[in-house]
Amino acid sequence: MSGLILCRTREAENPYYISNMDLKIYSLEELCYYIYNNIYLIGIDLVDNKLVAFIRYEIKEAELADKLDYFIREKAGLAEIVITILKYVDYYNLSEIEELREILLTLDTQNVLERLKARADGFLENRCYFSAMKNYSNIINSDKDNTLPGIFYAKVYHNMGVSYANLYLFKQSIEYFNEAYKIGQHEESLKCRMVAEKLALGNEFKDTNDSNEDSEEVYVLNREIETLMDNASYSEEYKELEHINSLKNDGLVSESYKAIDVVLEEWKKQYTKFTT
Structure with missing residues (x-):
């Protein structure tokens, strides 16, 4: 506040x-x-x-x-x-x-499911991922409301995937991004699923493209994802970790440990918020 x-x-x-x-x-x-x-x-x-x-x-x-x-x-x-x-x-x-x-x-x-989504979206925006997941889960596990458009459920599944991904639970996020793409056919859900697969599987990832997705679209998305990953090294977080590593390499071990403690403490605070 x-x-x-x-x-x-x-x-x-x-x-x-x-x-x-x-x-x-x-x-x-x-x-x-x-x-x-x-x-x-x-x-x-x-x-x-x-x-x-x-x-x-x-x-x-x-x-x-x-x-x-x-x-x-x-x-x-x-x-x-x-x-x-x-x-x-x-x-x-x-x-x-x-x-x-x-x-x-x-x-x-609004009906109950719309109110639940509004609440979940608010938690997601405030980076309270666990609270967001609980509300999205209530929608997913409820009987489907046929008066709501498909895009409503596509957004619920997509945002559920976003919540899991922000908690570094990439394998769990894949199924939600996949379901979101099946329902809504939105490029953003496909892109997020592909990124989650790369992050979850690492060297085991193989882009077999055995689905009905357009190969040219997948190729373009893959190139975009690779660019984003390459640009990650320019982020402030990456630079901070590089600085810590340089301190250690320069023999300033005590200073590097202090810097690590600062980073870990910040990560703990963030994760506590994410999971409340």
Whole structure:
């Protein structure tokens, strides 16, 4: 979370932790900011007894906690809960709240699978890959909705493959890219599948082209993939690893170990976020 937020309510000593975003909330204003800027990620599970307890005992806002307790008992809708929180805190003006209400009403007109995809897409955009995968998986494992176009399911399978690939699970991603291409026939899914195969199989990869894919198209994609792989050596990440290797080769072993520790710590932070 970035930017300056002026808090009119109490700041908590012990924050409320939103695990799927790796985010700590210390005030109601921060909670409103999170809701407003992540509306597609939020589900009815946002408000539970844990959040109510945080508002009651850490923020000391019993009135809002009582309202949320009532909503939980009465199984109120997401729009009613969100608007109540935003109006109570008065961090956003009425026009901004009404704009958000319209978005929530639009979400309410979508069926369950469309809402799941909107939420999964939001997690994917925020690089919360495991959370994205859980939502895409719910769509894939649900009964097919024949009212939804094929492109809907093609995008779900493609994005599932993207999520797996970003977790370096390339073999698992192949089947999803393949299914996405079968349904949607989009070049991007074919390209991603070919890259995943190369990364997963390494020296064992053999481009047999035993499918119905156009050979000229596959040839062009292969050349494009090779160019991308060649250009990878110019990336900042690659240069950083080269620098570490040069430190070691120059006999600066201690400095190289320190640099490795910095890189590993950053990778750990990233992977923790990816898998929450």
